[in-house]
Amino acid sequence: MVLEPLPAAPEGALSTLADVTVVVVTHESAHCIPLLDGLLGSCPHVIVSDNASTDGTPALANRQWPSARVLEHERNLGFGAANNRALALVQTPFALLLNPDCELSVEGLRTLLTTAHDMVDAAVLAPQLASPTGKQEVNYRWPKTVWHSQGPAATGLACVGFVCGAAMLLRMARFQQIGFFDERFFLYYEDDDLCLRLFRAGLPMVLVPEVKAIHRSRSSTRGSRPLRSEFGRGFHHAQSKLIFTAKHRSVEEALRLRRILLFTTSVALPIRTLAFVPRLVARMLGRWMGLRSWKFDD
Numbered sequence: 001m002v003l004e005p006l007p008a009a010p011e012g013a014l015s016t017l018a019d020v021t022v023v024v025v026t027h028e029s030a031h032c033i034p035l036l037d038g039l040l041g042s043c044p045h046v047i048v049s050d051n052a053s054t055d056g057t058p059a060l061a062n063r064q065w066p067s068a069r070v071l072e073h074e075r076n077l078g079f080g081a082a083n084n085r086a087l088a089l090v091q092t093p094f095a096l097l098l099n100p101d102c103e104l105s106v107e108g109l110r111t112l113l114t115t116a117h118d119m120v121d122a123a124v125l126a127p128q129l130a131s132p133t134g135k136q137e138v139n140y141r142w143p144k145t146v147w148h149s150q151g152p153a154a155t156g157l158a159c160v161g162f163v164c165g166a167a168m169l170l171r172m173a174r175f176q177q178i179g180f181f182d183e184r185f186f187l188y189y190e191d192d193d194l195c196l197r198l199f200r201a202g203l204p205m206v207l208v209p210e211v212k213a214i215h216r217s218r219s220s221t222r223g224s225r226p227l228r229s230e231f232g233r234g235f236h237h238a239q240s241k242l243i244f245t246a247k248h249r250s251v252e253e254a255l256r257l258r259r260i261l262l263f264t265t266s267v268a269l270p271i272r273t274l275a276f277v278p279r280l281v282a283r284m285l286g287r288w289m290g291l292r293s294w295k296f297d298d
Contacts, residue, residue: 234286
């Protein structure tokens with residue numbers, strides 16, 4: 001199937017829902033489909049990039065949104081790679097990356113687009129993430145390599161150095177210079193890496209706190225083997241942390257960090273096992289294995 005380019009909006013015209021493609025990466029995410037329908041059911045351009053789900057996610061997405069394009073990958077490519085496959089097909093001026101566990105209203109997306117119209121230099125615009133109970137998350141900051149951010153939630157538009165990849169509106173033309181996700185990051189730190197590259201290139205990222213998105217953190221995947229999922233979280237978080245450190249600081253610092261984390265995890269793992277919270281034990285074991293098996297690869 002070949003997608004035909006969409007006509008560009010007239011110069012100076014406000015963008016509409018027809019100017020944005022919503023991209024959702026799924027993996028065992030069938031339970032999230034109904035929650036996404038409020039937005040995706042109203043958007044004419046939707047791409048679901050499915051990472052080898054076995055719970056019927058692709059078929060359910062096809063039924064829920066007949067006009068959507070559903071990419072069915074034969075294996076789990078990872079978050080960044082699956083996003084890249086979808087972004088390569090986007091023909092609209094904007095793309096909204098949205099996690100399956102993140103709900104954004106149609107009005108919220110329209111506000112992001114209006115803000116993008118007013119702030120033409122912005123490469124990324126992001127909503128304020130909040131838990132289902134309304135507690136605001138700090139889903140933005142300056143890059144960790146520059147400054148450890150602290151402080152209360154923003155009350156107005158803020159130019160920042162990082163926004164969480166759970167919900168971000170991309171102005172596609174601004175990414176010709178730096179590209180999209182580095183696929184060495186299978187899971188975690190791919191948004192840190194992308195935002196740091198944007199920051200260094202002088203491409204603004206803007207938080208729009210009046211737009212709220214509900215984030216049901218860590219609920220995008222609900223497979224039949226939850227402990228295996230927790231193991232994977234720990235494994236990939238550890239590996240991605242080292243990949244990020246080697247890429248943006250130095251290989252020597254990454255190797256030093258690996259030694260420290262291996263020691264502290266080895267000490268903590270028996271204690272965690274005695275407490276016997278299975279999911280935490282599985283996650284820490286995954287972390288240990290991720291640290292143990294990591295090798296620098298440039």
